[in-house]
Amino acid sequence: MEILSYSSEYANAFKELNLEWLNKYFWVEPHDEEVLGNPERYIINPGGSIFFVKEQDIIIATVALMKIKEGVFELTKMAVSPLYQGKKTGQKLLEHCIAFAKKKGWDHLIIYSNRKLENAVYIYKKFGFREIPIEKNNPYARGDIKMKLNLS
Structure with missing residues (x-):
């Protein structure tokens, strides 16, 4: 398992992995369509990051850190292919994001989620x-919980 930073060659995997889970559990909102359709404009260029988990030449998971304001980033668009769920892939990606954010000296991360995703x-x-x-x-109609992780 290898964790990679964003490259435009993985933009479609970012979109497809997210559409898969959104359609399974909820629906795709206009905000999702915009961000997933143009991750460089909405995430990378404003100062965010996108990571991918690659296993045997297949992208199996992704997550984004979207800049909200200086030192504050939203952990968003985390998706793991159903074939690789239950193998702690998401947890490894989350660990990577937290370590990355701490190394950057950010203040905190936030997450919008839904209690249905126990x-x-x-x-x-x-x-x-x-x-x-x-x-x-909040930016997501499906969001019914907001969480924060202090990094300092």
């Missing part, structure tokens, strides 16, 4: 994310 929420808590109040106009 395993994901459990893992976020396991890694130190704590629930904070969610704003009324």
Whole structure:
């Protein structure tokens, strides 16, 4: 298993992995379509990062760190191929993101999620994310929980 940084050759994998889980559990929102359709514009160019997990020449997972403001990034668009779920791939990707954010000296990470995704929420808590109040106009209609991880 290898963790890679964004390259345009993986842009389609970023989109497809995310569309797969969104369609399975929820629906694809306009905000998702924009970001997934142009990750360089919405994530990379403003100062964010996208990572991929590659195993035997196949991209099996992805996650993004989207800049909200200086020192504050949203951990978003995390997706693991169903064939590779249950193998701690997401946890390894989460560990990588936290270490990356700490190395960059960021203040904190936030996550918007949904309580329906019990395993994901459990893992976020396991890694130190704590629930904070969610704003009324959060960017995701499906989002019913917001979490924060202090990095300092």
